[in-house]
Amino acid sequence: MIIVPEKEIAGLLTRADAYTAVEQVFASMSKGSAYNFPVIREAIGHADALYGFKSGFDRDGLALGLKSGGYWPGNEEKGLTNHQSTAFLFDADTGKCRALVGGNLLTALRTAAASSVSINHLARKDAKVLGMIGAGHQSVFQMRAAVEQRQFEKIIGWNYHPEMLSRLADVAAELDIPFEEVSLEQMGADADVIISITSAFAPSLMDAHITAGTHIACMGTDTKGKQEVEAALLGRATVFTDEIAQSTTIGEAQHAIASGLIAEADIHEVGAVINGTHPGRTSDDEITLFDGTGVGLQDLAVASSIVDLAIEKGVATEVAF
């Protein structure tokens, strides 16, 4: 069995690797050759922790397994990250446990890759201004992945706690792209692409903020009750997602579905755009919205890439099992 510890991931997996793995598995999902199993998510009644598994199987890539993920709010005091994830891969031909991969950086990179895939396939080619809503740990992963898809000349940011925007400003400076703090009205007027990555339970970005031609990637909503943008915006936009079943139940689209603003048939798989079976954006004025809910297959695809890279570079720990 192969073990790739958390500390090795940064030296192995590039953003480009994560992008390739996530784009391929979204395509496989849309073709019907990869599917996610039901998600387990439990409040365990100890240490205020949320714990669960996302799992699935990709017949094309033969990636089979799960990512266990949990949120332990008391970890930070112990010098550990609150989110703790581990990916487990199994041999699809025998069922034997094949690999164990640290899942923390993996999760950050696969989530960033998902909005990056959506930008590549749905944003206007001439997009110049990137808007960022949210300035938490994950926000800068999304930013770094996004700027690789278009020639962005400016990044503008908004956060509920404005003092946290320095995180976005610092990374923008590193990327040598001018950064500016803006109001949501200003963001809606100026941004060609907006990434929202918050844990909010009420919308910040309203329908009236958004102007024609914008691509919005909603990356924060992964639970019943969470919401980042006004439901009416989904009624106006062409809505895409990673997995329709999650989009309508735990994703951003749950609210627009519940209020009857859109139907399930109005939501399209981004994989269909990758495969060419959906045209994607058809005009410069169209508003496109990607509801990134996060699926187990993303984790498995990226974990598989990490294992291949670890073997290639000789940093995989091989353990008799």
Next chain:
Amino acid sequence: MIIVPEKEIAGLLTRADAYTAVEQVFASMSKGSAYNFPVIREAIGHADALYGFKSGFDRDGLALGLKSGGYWPGNEEKGLTNHQSTAFLFDADTGKCRALVGGNLLTALRTAAASSVSINHLARKDAKVLGMIGAGHQSVFQMRAAVEQRQFEKIIGWNYHPEMLSRLADVAAELDIPFEEVSLEQMGADADVIISITSAFAPSLMDAHITAGTHIACMGTDTKGKQEVEAALLGRATVFTDEIAQSTTIGEAQHAIASGLIAEADIHEVGAVINGTHPGRTSDDEITLFDGTGVGLQDLAVASSIVDLAIEKGVATEVAF
């Protein structure tokens, strides 16, 4: 992180250890301090494999995690067992992956421990004859665990393919207990304890076979549609189980429930008997039946014991992760 490979388990875990772990976790389940998460079970559409996870959390023992288990029918040709299982334990205080434990022998021993727990708590003290239905790989694990609970003077066996009964005869000889092949009528008349461990989809043991005072452990039914004994027998017996939710849906009781012969309220947790909150058997004439469906918490409890033993005996592989 600690790794205990499959090949080490036989040298670490005794039947007594497995018994203690399983009895304790059945007790915790009945007290409400341990619970199983929903079961994932998927036909993956590759290599005819069935694959899934059983998971849960025991707040008393702080055992958190899952066992992945699968059935790969083509494995035997490759020199591997068809059933492939691996247990994963997590630190309940931080969510970090704590241990990886080979799950094949573990599964056999925890399943044997469950019927053994039921015999200890439900069979007549003076039980002398053990009946075995089924002669597959798992049958002799059940037999070895059962004979540690009562002073059995004879073992009688029946199998759909009688030529396989030599497996039972061989182990009985090893245990120095006389063995005899019998009809199901004879088994019902003579046996004080019957263990049924088959993968049947139709009953072998009928209500009319069973005489007063018998304890029956049905250990084979873990899927919708499987059945080992006639449903009417559950109407006549006092029915116990590991987990009521599984018993009524995928366990032996599914058929008696579906046909209205018993209600959910007629099924009792064996953990309640262990805890003394249910009296268990109340007369020598009573027929008791244990519906052993197999729960994730059994796997976690036994895996935890294995990790403790591996550390104690210095055979745990420690891997940086």
